[in-house]
Amino acid sequence: MKHFIFLGIFLWALSRGAMGAQGVTYGGPVGGTDIQNAYLPPDPGLYGSFIFVGAYGDKFYDNSGRSPATSVRLPGEIAEFGLLYVYPVKLFGGTLGSSVATGYGWGSITVNGRRQNFNGINDIYTDVLMWSKHLGSFDAGMPRGLTVKLGYSMVIPIGKYNTTDLYTTGQNTYYYIPNAAFTYLTGPNFLGDGTEFSAHFFLDVARKNFATNYKNGLVADVDVAISEVIGRWQVGVAGYYARQFTDDSVNGQPVPGGNRFASAAVGPVVAYNIPECKCSVKFKAQLSVFTRNSLAPNAAYLFFNKAFN
Template sequence: MRENWRFSAIIVVFLSVLAVPVRALAVEGPTVAGPIGGTDIRSAIMPLPGLYGGFITVGAGTIDFLDRHGETIPALRDAQLYKELVGPFLYYVPNFKVFGGSVGFGGIIPGGNQCGSLFIGQRDRCNQGVGDPYVEFDWGRYYGTPRPSRNPNAYPILEGLNLMLGFGMVIPSGQYDNADTLARVLSMGTNIWDFAPSIALTYTTRPILAEGTEFSAKAYYNTYLENPETHYLTGDLINIDWAVSEHIGRFQVGVAGFYAIQIGDDEFFGVPIPPDGLRAETLQLGPVIGYDIPEHATSMKLKALTSAFAYNTVTAWSVVFGVFKKF
């Protein structure tokens, strides 16, 4: 489950133009599949058999609320939302093969603080709690030949192709408040099931710039169920996390990105939202750096993203820090 805000507040503006009472609206904020902070480097690499765990922390904030033309919505020109999240996770890889590859499964439960306001003159409010858990089952296989790093204290480099297929699910058990528009936006949970098959590829070249250039991407196809409290249905959405990075001893440094495009219309009581189904699209870009500590079976990652463009959604910034360890 990711840290980004969906198009929740903008729905109010469009439907108010249509004279639909705001109190009757389903102002939605579904997430996209994947752990908070997303995936980027090594996204298709299945760990060796064993139990892994760690945590991911995210700080994020909105910059602007944009319509389908990418223009600021006047009614939301002063809107601002920000959040601080932390998510402990576990991931287990059993010691057996399936079709020549490995299987793994894990989950993450985010929690934290969300604050902000939407409309002119509205006071900031905050909400703390636990969000919706995200679980995922994966199958992965490596097609290549590992080679040692030039740094004898670094992990080997997996030159070649890694493939991963998975299925993820957001379980709507987090704190959810349907009292009013802002309460829904600031809720830690979404009250919406999300089912998402995924495919990931990671390809690492031979040494060219330093010790090998890695191209990595993971795509999810999100299918949402209707929110039973509000009768709002979010259209199918594809999100892709990617990174291009270089291996340099214990470090991995590069550029990361997140792209999402909604391919189905949002619906309210089964009726598509005019004029375009509120189909969202966004691209975020920024630097990423990873650091391995093999003597402690630990890796760390720091990433910062900001929006390059957005339509029918918000522009935002985020900073992500994570620690991954084998027990």
């Protein structure tokens, strides 16, 4: 395949809101990441992304499973915009880049019969610095073999937030997120131009919410995808698993039961590259398969990515 461009990787922004004064939140890009996890575009310059998200959840799970005492319904949408800049310099033979994104969220939430609409600006998600290096060979523009990426990301709390609403689009919390990604592309096979295996590991370190003195525990998250490249198409299955390893705390003391969060979801991902306009489109769905101490999320994502160089 001669036209293989790295535009499907810009899955930015923040899809997790904050449940009022406290609750389970963690920082990361929209729906995690999936295909082409470790790639950065090979050409320096500016790249942009627009993301639309539709999400729905109506099942709340506590430490033991689905909670019979909590009735929740949350339909919501997000429109997100992101920019990526690839630097015109190399470091140890690898590509350097930085990204930033924010957007607007809206919807409604009903908890035990109390209903409230919400809308507002999201927090900023930024890949402060990313470094990507391909360790294999190139075949007709395709990066065969292993590519690795190291990054440091943050969530910067500029979004709408207050302590009385049931749900807010901002979290009022800084997150520090070291991360690493690995992508391996095989040679051509009977299915198409190559099978891709991708994984992206995040460690989410939350700062205290100074409006409530609430601090979320340490969360580890892995996003995985297996897909096949077929001409301009890339088709596969993607999912994530996130788990909290330390207790939440308020005023420096652990909350009862720890409120440790866990979530897993899986679903299809389909991308289509359009080299004529240096752009790509992608659809992704994530269906919840496991949840603890959170609302079980189901979401669909539509991405449009464009190179401006």
